[in-house]
Amino acid sequence: MEFSSKLLEKAVSEMSQLPGIGKRTALRLVLHLLKQPKEQTDFLTQALTNMRNDIKFCKNCHNISDIEVCEICANPSRNYKIICVVEDVRDVMAIENTGQFRGIYHVLGGKISPIDGIGPSQLNVASLVEKVKAGNVEEIIFALSSTMEGDTTNFYIYKQIKDSGVTTSSIARGISVGDELEYADEVTLGRSIVNRIPFENSLRNI
Amino acid sequence: MEFSSKLLEKAVSEMSQLPGIGKRTALRLVLHLLKQPKEQTDFLTQALTNMRNDIKFCKNCHNISDIEVCEICANPSRNYKIICVVEDVRDVMAIENTGQFRGIYHVLGGKISPIDGIGPSQLNVASLVEKVKAGNVEEIIFALSSTMEGDTTNFYIYKQIKDSGVTTSSIARGISVGDELEYADEVTLGRSIVNRIPFENSLRNI
Known part of the structure; x- marks a missing residue:
């Protein structure tokens, strides 16, 4: 031009x-x-x-915040023993919107991606491992996107905390609510069959 | 959010x-x-x-420019008697890219659009009419986009300059080079038949 x-x-x-x-x-x-x-x-x-x-980052969960400790981490009615691990602030906003989660978050600030030159040291991994090792954490929920980078990051963190006795879980993958089966990709459909849930659980309304 | x-x-x-x-x-x-x-x-x-x-605007053609008179208007090899009327700097860039036009431009800065509250007084119409009335212009080429606003603007200017003896023309509308007829819209196809050109002219390569 x-x-x-x-x-x-x-x-x-x-x-x-x-x-x-x-x-x-x-x-x-x-x-x-x-x-x-x-x-x-x-x-x-x-x-x-x-x-x-x-701009500041919450010194506890690394979420973007104007104050030292973000509103979620400062809320006494949240369950500090359940930590949801997410990539960035957008995921926090998305999960908060569902109103289904009463624990707190840990924002990694990205995913491990050797191609983009992003290793664990550029992410907020160490502080998460520390929190877990200090005790006081009951469950870590991995909620990274389901890509190779996301899976790698999950697994990297999992390896470091698995011996500390904390429960680890991953958000459920499956067919989106309202989606037609025939248009679902094979991997998602396959996982949704392998990880099927008791029918009674599917009756719970959100 | x-x-x-x-x-x-x-x-x-x-x-x-x-x-x-x-x-x-x-x-x-x-x-x-x-x-x-x-x-x-x-x-x-x-x-x-x-x-x-x-940012400055060329005081002759109103195109965006860092200097008082833009490079096109200051170029002595351009034909100052042929003025191409366009909406904004993007159209100047597009026409310059073709390498087919050796006249100069007049940038209106928009189109007459009552819905958006844009009347002739907000556009650089008066200076164009003045230029034409001062003589020294042989042809005005209307190159606004072919919408209701574009047509309105063309006609508004045309009415003001038609008695001054200047030649007025409009860029050709028709089927894009390389396009299939069957996918062309009716209006364009209709115009391309009404405004057909001598076959020899279509042999001219650009």
Whole structure:
């Protein structure tokens, strides 16, 4: 693309560094900002700068938080003995939305992925293992996405905590509620048969 | 969506003001920035701020430019008597890419759209009419997109300049090169028959 302005080119080029934003989309976004009042750009850049500079992570679960200990970890009605291990804040939000979980979380901040150069040391694994070894934890629920990286991460953590006597579980994989069997992929369908549950349990409403 | 941090929520909310960016996508983009070095956010916000504050528009054609008169308008080998009327800088880039046009442009900055509250006074229409009335223009080529707003804008300008003796033309509408007839929409196919061209002309290679 040939730009008539270096300022425009620079803005488009920085915008297109974001994941899923190509040059054309970036140009559309940047031209939109140009058409809007100057304040909109100021608000956007200010919000991004503030977020990047001042954001904090809960010192207990590593979730994004404005305070030292996040609201979930600070809530006395949560069960601190059940820890759900997730990848990032989006998973926390998704699980919180279901209203089904009353334990606390541990946010790893990613998955082990040798291809992307992400090893266990870049993730919040050590603090989880410490928590488990210190006792006081009854169950670890693995809720990473079901990919090779997710499975590797689960297994890496499992190996380190399995001797400490903590119960480990994994969220159930199976056919989505409301899905047609014929469209389900083989692996999911296979797992849903192997890991079938007593029929009475399926009657529980969420 | 329930956010665990106000800073995060604000950043997502500002990001999702951009067209085509919903809350979920905004969250993905913002979390990506959080994972990257701080500099990436600084580069992005700086580029956007610089662009919004310092960008200039060519005083002749209103195209985005870092200098008073853009490179196209300042190029002595261009034919100043042929003016192609376009909506925005993206159209200039697209037409320049074809290498088929040696005239200059006039960027309206939008289309007349009563629904969005955009009238002729918000667009660079008056300066175009002035240019035509001052003489020195031989042909005006309308190259707006073929929508109701585009047609309205074309016609609005046409009415104001038709008595000044300037030639007016519209870019050809028809079946895209390489497209199958059966998949073309009726209106386009109909227009392509009504506005058929001498066969010899179709032999011209671009």
